[in-house]
Amino acid sequence: MPRFRIQSVRYGDRExxxxxxxxxxxxxxxxxxxSTRIERLACEVLRNGQILVQDARLGEGFVVQPMGQIELExxxxxxxxxxxxxxxxxxxxxxxxxxxxxxxxxxxxxxLAALTFCDLLIPTEGGAxxxxxxxxxxxxxxxxxxxxxxxxxxxxxxxxGFAGFCVEHSAALNxxxxxxxxxxxxxxxxxxxxxxxxxxCVPLRDGDRVLGCLEMVNAxxxxxxxxxxMADAELISEALTVRLVELEDRTERKNRA
Numbered sequence: 001m002p003r004f005r006i007q008s009v010r011y012g013d014r015e016x017x018x019x020x021x022x023x024x025x026x027x028x029x030x031x032x033x034x035s036t037r038i039e040r041l042a043c044e045v046l047r048n049g050q051i052l053v054q055d056a057r058l059g060e061g062f063v064v065q066p067m068g069q070i071e072l073e074x075x076x077x078x079x080x081x082x083x084x085x086x087x088x089x090x091x092x093x094x095x096x097x098x099x100x101x102x103x104x105x106x107x108x109x110x111x112l113a114a115l116t117f118c119d120l121l122i123p124t125e126g127g128a129x130x131x132x133x134x135x136x137x138x139x140x141x142x143x144x145x146x147x148x149x150x151x152x153x154x155x156x157x158x159x160x161g162f163a164g165f166c167v168e169h170s171a172a173l174n175x176x177x178x179x180x181x182x183x184x185x186x187x188x189x190x191x192x193x194x195x196x197x198x199x200x201c202v203p204l205r206d207g208d209r210v211l212g213c214l215e216m217v218n219a220x221x222x223x224x225x226x227x228x229x230m231a232d233a234e235l236i237s238e239a240l241t242v243r244l245v246e247l248e249d250r251t252e253r254k255n256r257a
Contacts, residue, residue: 003067007098008032008060009239021051021064028062052231061235063098101239107131107247111142114214114240119144121232122200123220129240130156130163131204131212138163138212145217147192154191161185166201166213172234173201176224198224202233204241211244213237 001017006028014031018024051064097117104110111129118127126145130138136158143151156163162173165183176198178184189196198219204211214237219225 004028005065005067005095007063007065007095009098009235009242010060015067021066025053025062025064052228052235054231054234061238063235065095098239101243104243104247107244108141110240110243110247112144114236115142115144117236117239118214118216118233121236122216122225122229124200124216125194125218125220127214127216129204129212129214130167131244132167132210138167145194147194150192151188154188156185156188161188162199162201163213163215166203167210170203170205170210172203172230173199174225174227174230175199175201194218200225200229200233202230202237204237204244206241206245211241214240 001019002024003015003017004021004024006014006016006025008028011032014028016024016027016031018027049066053062053064054060097113097120100113101110101117104113114129115127118124124145126143126148128140128143128148128151131141133139133155138156138158138160140151140154140156143149158164159168162175162178162181162183162185164185165171166173175181175184178196178199179186184196194217196217198217200216200219201213203213214233216225216229216233219229
């Protein structure tokens with residue numbers, strides 16, 4: 001029987017044997033003491049065989065990793081069944097990326113680990129993580145790509161650009177040709193010399209609070225970010241948010257001691 005690894009940012013990992021990935025997910029949820037009543041799932045099957053799953057009712061994300069050769073069910077009538085053997089190196093890379101986020105000892109390290117995870121799943125020219133400051137501004141705590149180093153430490157004014165909109169409204173954005181959008185903060189391109197052609201921005205949500213946002217800039221393709229990239233980015237942002245909150249709580253405990 002096929003075997004699957006189910007990864008949850010909040011609840012850890014489980015390895016389950018089941019007839020298919022959906023049954024494996026249900027078994028893992030039961031083992032994690034979560035409800036097994038699956039009603040609304042947003043799913044994406046990656047080329048490496050991983051299934052990214054967001055449970056809309058629980059607000060929880062999962063990564064389902066096939067362990068070896070499995071048979072995937074067709075997603076529609078025009079798709080035939082096929083066999084897939086998960087490449088071992090991709091499995092190891094994804095697991096290592098998740099572990100790096102969980103093991104980070106500073107917000108900067110956690111943000112950089114999250115951007116590294118993004119690089120595994122979303123082909124782009126670079127990305128950044130911005131955190132909200134006490135005055136409402138947003139500070140770049142990590143950035144990748146050719147102009148990434150120049151961004152670290154820079155602060156956007158409150159509500160500036162797509163990042164400001166994303167944080168203020170707790171809304172994910174997938175923008176193609178941002179220069180045609182009045183919300184675009186062009187000063188960043190002027191500072192780095194890079195031209196932003198497409199942008200993906202997702203909030204770092206902790207309940208009703210938004211800590212900041214994660215951005216990916218310039219998708220590899222000419223038509224911007226694919227729809228599935230949003231699901232990838234939101235799963236990564238969830239993992240990052242969990243670690244940032246843990247680090248924040250740890251700092252507060254030290255300050256009270």
